Amino acid sequence: MKIQNYFKRIVIVWFIGLILVSCNQKASSSKDSNIMVLRDSLTMEVNNLLKQGYINGFGVAIVNDDTTLYAQGFGLS
Structure with missing residues (x-):
């Protein structure tokens, strides 16, 4: 059950990232x-x-062409 929740959240994060990439127009x-x-x-x-x-x-980094839309580090390496 926890693993399913984990993958569900990964899909949500991926979807939000996809939305960010598509919003790269002059707004x-x-x-x-x-x-x-x-x-x-x-x-x-x-x-x-x-x-x-x-x-x-x-x-996590989301880029489109030559523009960085989102870049953030989380936790410890």
């Missing part, structure tokens, strides 16, 4: 605030994965 202020909400949601989901204790530390 208006309302879209900018939506992107911030998505980034915060991604950070929260990744922190929840880390708290489960299966992983000691890892990094």
Whole structure:
């Protein structure tokens, strides 16, 4: 059951990352605030994965062309 939950969260994180990549267009202020909400949601989901204790530390980077959309390290290496 815990393993299924773990993989479910990984899929959610992947989906949020996909949304971030698709939002790389020049955005208006309302879209900018939506992107911030998505980034915060991604950070929260990744922190929840880390708290489960299966992983000691890892990094997440989402890039599109020459732009880094999200880059964050979590836990200890």
